[in-house]
Amino acid sequence: MFKATIDADILKSSIETLSVLVDEARFRISPEGLSVRAVDPANVAMLSFELSSDAFDEFSADDCEIGMDLSKINDIFSVAGRDDKVTMELDEMSQKMSLRLGGLSYTLALLDPSTIRAEPRIPQLELPAEAVLNGKELQRAVKAAEKISDHMLLGVEADVFYMEAEGDTDRVRLEMPKSELIDLKSGDARSLFSLDYLSDIVKPASKSNEITIELGKDFPVKIGFSIANGAGKIGYLLAPRIESD
Amino acid sequence: MFKATIDADILKSSIETLSVLVDEARFRISPEGLSVRAVDPANVAMLSFELSSDAFDEFSADDCEIGMDLSKINDIFSVAGRDDKVTMELDEMSQKMSLRLGGLSYTLALLDPSTIRAEPRIPQLELPAEAVLNGKELQRAVKAAEKISDHMLLGVEADVFYMEAEGDTDRVRLEMPKSELIDLKSGDARSLFSLDYLSDIVKPASKSNEITIELGKDFPVKIGFSIANGAGKIGYLLAPRIESD
Amino acid sequence: MFKATIDADILKSSIETLSVLVDEARFRISPEGLSVRAVDPANVAMLSFELSSDAFDEFSADDCEIGMDLSKINDIFSVAGRDDKVTMELDEMSQKMSLRLGGLSYTLALLDPSTIRAEPRIPQLELPAEAVLNGKELQRAVKAAEKISDHMLLGVEADVFYMEAEGDTDRVRLEMPKSELIDLKSGDARSLFSLDYLSDIVKPASKSNEITIELGKDFPVKIGFSIANGAGKIGYLLAPRIESD
Numbered sequence: 001m002f003k004a005t006i007d008a009d010i011l012k013s014s015i016e017t018l019s020v021l022v023d024e025a026r027f028r029i030s031p032e033g034l035s036v037r038a039v040d041p042a043n044v045a046m047l048s049f050e051l052s053s054d055a056f057d058e059f060s061a062d063d064c065e066i067g068m069d070l071s072k073i074n075d076i077f078s079v080a081g082r083d084d085k086v087t088m089e090l091d092e093m094s095q096k097m098s099l100r101l102g103g104l105s106y107t108l109a110l111l112d113p114s115t116i117r118a119e120p121r122i123p124q125l126e127l128p129a130e131a132v133l134n135g136k137e138l139q140r141a142v143k144a145a146e147k148i149s150d151h152m153l154l155g156v157e158a159d160v161f162y163m164e165a166e167g168d169t170d171r172v173r174l175e176m177p178k179s180e181l182i183d184l185k186s187g188d189a190r191s192l193f194s195l196d197y198l199s200d201i202v203k204p205a206s207k208s209n210e211i212t213i214e215l216g217k218d219f220p221v222k223i224g225f226s227i228a229n230g231a232g233k234i235g236y237l238l239a240p241r242i243e244s245d
Numbered sequence: 246m247f248k249a250t251i252d253a254d255i256l257k258s259s260i261e262t263l264s265v266l267v268d269e270a271r272f273r274i275s276p277e278g279l280s281v282r283a284v285d286p287a288n289v290a291m292l293s294f295e296l297s298s299d300a301f302d303e304f305s306a307d308d309c310e311i312g313m314d315l316s317k318i319n320d321i322f323s324v325a326g327r328d329d330k331v332t333m334e335l336d337e338m339s340q341k342m343s344l345r346l347g348g349l350s351y352t353l354a355l356l357d358p359s360t361i362r363a364e365p366r367i368p369q370l371e372l373p374a375e376a377v378l379n380g381k382e383l384q385r386a387v388k389a390a391e392k393i394s395d396h397m398l399l400g401v402e403a404d405v406f407y408m409e410a411e412g413d414t415d416r417v418r419l420e421m422p423k424s425e426l427i428d429l430k431s432g433d434a435r436s437l438f439s440l441d442y443l444s445d446i447v448k449p450a451s452k453s454n455e456i457t458i459e460l461g462k463d464f465p466v467k468i469g470f471s472i473a474n475g476a477g478k479i480g481y482l483l484a485p486r487i488e489s490d
Numbered sequence: 491m492f493k494a495t496i497d498a499d500i501l502k503s504s505i506e507t508l509s510v511l512v513d514e515a516r517f518r519i520s521p522e523g524l525s526v527r528a529v530d531p532a533n534v535a536m537l538s539f540e541l542s543s544d545a546f547d548e549f550s551a552d553d554c555e556i557g558m559d560l561s562k563i564n565d566i567f568s569v570a571g572r573d574d575k576v577t578m579e580l581d582e583m584s585q586k587m588s589l590r591l592g593g594l595s596y597t598l599a600l601l602d603p604s605t606i607r608a609e610p611r612i613p614q615l616e617l618p619a620e621a622v623l624n625g626k627e628l629q630r631a632v633k634a635a636e637k638i639s640d641h642m643l644l645g646v647e648a649d650v651f652y653m654e655a656e657g658d659t660d661r662v663r664l665e666m667p668k669s670e671l672i673d674l675k676s677g678d679a680r681s682l683f684s685l686d687y688l689s690d691i692v693k694p695a696s697k698s699n700e701i702t703i704e705l706g707k708d709f710p711v712k713i714g715f716s717i718a719n720g721a722g723k724i725g726y727l728l729a730p731r732i733e734s735d
Contacts, residue, residue, distance in 0.1 A: 078392075105420075140594070144594055
C-alpha cells in the first residue's frame with residue numbers, strides 16, 4: 001500500500017536529482033519515506049536519495065519496492081503548474097501508479113523492479129578534506145572548465161579549496177579561501193573528475209545554498225545536499241580519473 | 246477598393262488562427278468586413294473566420310476577393326512592435342497590397358485567388374453536447390495527452406466534460422464537472438480526435454478565456470471563440486477518428 | 491607590460507563589436523589605451539576600434555601588440571556575471587594573458603600577432619550625406635529587409651533618410667524624415683549593401699542610442715558609434731554592392 005500527497009515542486013526536484021544519473025529507478029517505500037540507491041550505467045557515479053515522510057502532506061505506506069521510468073514523471077511535470085499538489089496512489093494489483101495534479105489524473109504502468117539494475121553497495125569512505133559552499137560556486141567553476149577541458153581538478157591546499165581545469169594552452173582556476181566558504185576542513189586532497197558527470201550533478205546541486213564536497217587524494221568525491229527543508233537528502237559519489245602527468 | 250487600419254495585434258492574432266490550418270488563404274472582402282473559409286490540405290479540419298469592420302479603426306471596401314501568403318504576413322509581424330497600427334491598402338491594378346506599420350512600408354504581391362483551393366462548404370451540424378471553458382484548460386489537456394498518445398477523446402458523461410488519452414501502458418484524463426466550466430449542455434457525446442490537429446488549434450484557442458466545444462458521438466468537434474472584443478469570430482471543425490477497440 | 495582593470499560589461503561589449511567581423515584580432519596596446527583595425531576575410535568590411543585608458547579603472551601599459559582569439563574571451567564572458575570587474579595582465583615571457591574575474595582566474599595563450607592578417611589601411615572618405623539615428627531603427631529595417639532580400643539600399647533623398655529592400659515580388663521601405671532623426675546632413679547618396687554584413691554590424695550598433703551613418707552614391711557606408719560613455723569608439727566601413735538594373 002502506498003498513498004501520498006506532496007508539493008509538485010518537491011517531487012519534481014527529487015526526480016531531477018535522480019535523472020541526472022539514471023533513466024529508471026527502484027524506489028524503496030517504507031512507512032518512514034522513500035529511498036533510492038542507484039549507479040550510472042558506466043559505473044562511474046552512484047547516488048543515494050532519501051525523502052522522509054515529513055516532506056509529504058499525507059503519507060501512508062507499507063514496505064514495498066516499485067520501479068519507475070523517470071522520464072515519464074518528468075513529462076508530467078513539464079505540463080503541471082509549479083504550485084500544484086500531487087497525489088500518488090499505488091495499485092498493487094495492476095502494478096500501476098496513479099498521479100493526480102491540478103485536475104489531471106495520470107495512470108502510469110510501473111516497471112518490474114527486477115528488470116532495473118540492482119541497488120549498488122555504496123562504499124563507506126573516510127575522506128580527509130571537506131568544503132561547504134553555495135552550489136552556484138561549483139556550477140560556475142564547472143561551466144568555466146567545460147570551455148577548455150573535459151576534466152577538472154578539485155582539491156584543498158592549506159586553507160584554500162580550489163577547482164582547476166587545464167586545456168592544451170589555457171587554464172582556469174577558482175580558489176575559495178576558508179573565509180569565502182561556509183566551512184572548510186583542510187586535508188590532503190586533490191583528485192581529477194570527468195566534467196561530463198560534474199556538469200550533470202551540478203544541475204540539481206546548483207539550486208542548493210549549501211553543498212558539502214568531501215575529497216581525498218585520488219579518491220572519489222562525495223557531493224551532498226538536502227532538499228525539501230532538510231526532509232530530503234541526496235548524495236553523489238563520483239569516481240576519480242587518473243591524472244596523467 | 247480596400248483600405249483599412251487596425252491594431253497590429255488584432256491582425257496578428259487573426260492571421261495566427263488561419264495559419265494553423267493553411268499557408269495561403271482567400272480573403273473575401275466586403276463593406277461589412279473580412280472573411281475566410283478554408284480546409285486543410287488533408288481535408289481533416291475546416292475553419293471559418295470573420296472579422297467585422299467594427300474591429301478596424303478605419304475600413305472602406307467594395308466586394309472583392311484576394312489571395313494572400315500568410316507566412317509573409319507573419320514575417321512582417323515578427324519585426325513589428327505589438328502596439329503599432331497597421332494600414333493596409335489594395336492596389337487592384339498591380340494586384341499588390343501595401344502595409345504600413347511604425348514607419349515601415351511593405352508592398353506585397355497578392356496571390357491569384359483562383360490558384361488557392363476553393364472555399365469548402367461547411368456542414369451545418371446539430372451537436373448534442375456543448376462545453377464552454379477557458380482555452381488554457383484545453384491546452385493543458387492536449388499537452389498532457391501528447392506525451393503518451395497521438396489521439397485524444399473528448400466527451401461528456403452526465404454533468405462532466407472530459408478529455409482523455411491512452412498510450413500503450415499509460416493513461417491521462419482531465420475531468421471538468423459543470424461547476425468548473427463556464428457552461429455545459431449535457432448530451433451523448435464521445436469522439437476521438439487527432440492530437441496533431443488539436444495541438445495546432447489550441448495555440449490560438451488557448452489565448453481565449455472562453456471557448457465553446459460542441460460534441461457528438463463519433464461526430465466532428467466544433468471549437469469556436471471570438472477575438473478583437475467580439476468583432477472577430479473563428480470556428481474550427483475537426484473530423485473524428487474511428488475509435489478501434 | 492600591460493595590466494588593466496575594467497568593467498566586465500565594457501570589455502564584453504568591446505569584444506562583441508570586433509567579433510562580428512573577425513575571429514582573431516591584433517590589439518595595439520599603448521599608454522593611451524587599446525586599438526584594433528581589422529578587415530573581414532572577404533575584404534568587404536573593415537573596422538576601427540579604440541578604447542581609451544579612461545574606460546579602465548586601472549591601466550598601465552607600454553607599447554606592445556598582442557594577438558587574441560576572440561571566441562575564447564566570449565567563452566569567458568558566457569560564464570561571468572555582468573557586474574564583475576576584470577583584471578587583465580600580460581606575461582610577456584610566456585606570451586600568456588591572465589584574466590581574473592569574480593574569483594575565477596584564466597590563463598590564456600596569446601596568438602602570435604604575425605600570424606593574424608595585417609592591419610588594413612582604412613581609406614579616408616569624404617561622404618556627402620550623414621544621418622544620425624537610434625541604432626534600433628537601423629536594426630528594425632535590417633530585420634524587415636532580411637525577410638525578402640539579401641541586400642538593402644541606404645540613401646538620402648531631400649530631407650529623408652531611407653532604407654529599402656526589394657525581393658522578387660515584394661518590397662519594404664523605412665523612411666525617416668529629418669524630424670525623426672537625431673541629425674541629418676542631406677546629400678546625393680544611394681548605395682546598395684549586403685544584408686549578411688549589415689545584420690552582423692547592427693547587433694552591436696542596435697545597443698547604441700546614437701549611431702552615425704555616412705553615405706555616398708555607390709560608395710562605402712561608414713557606421714560609427716561610441717561605447718563606455720564615449721571612452722570607446724567603433725567605426726565600420728562596408729563596401730557597396732553593384733546595383734543591377
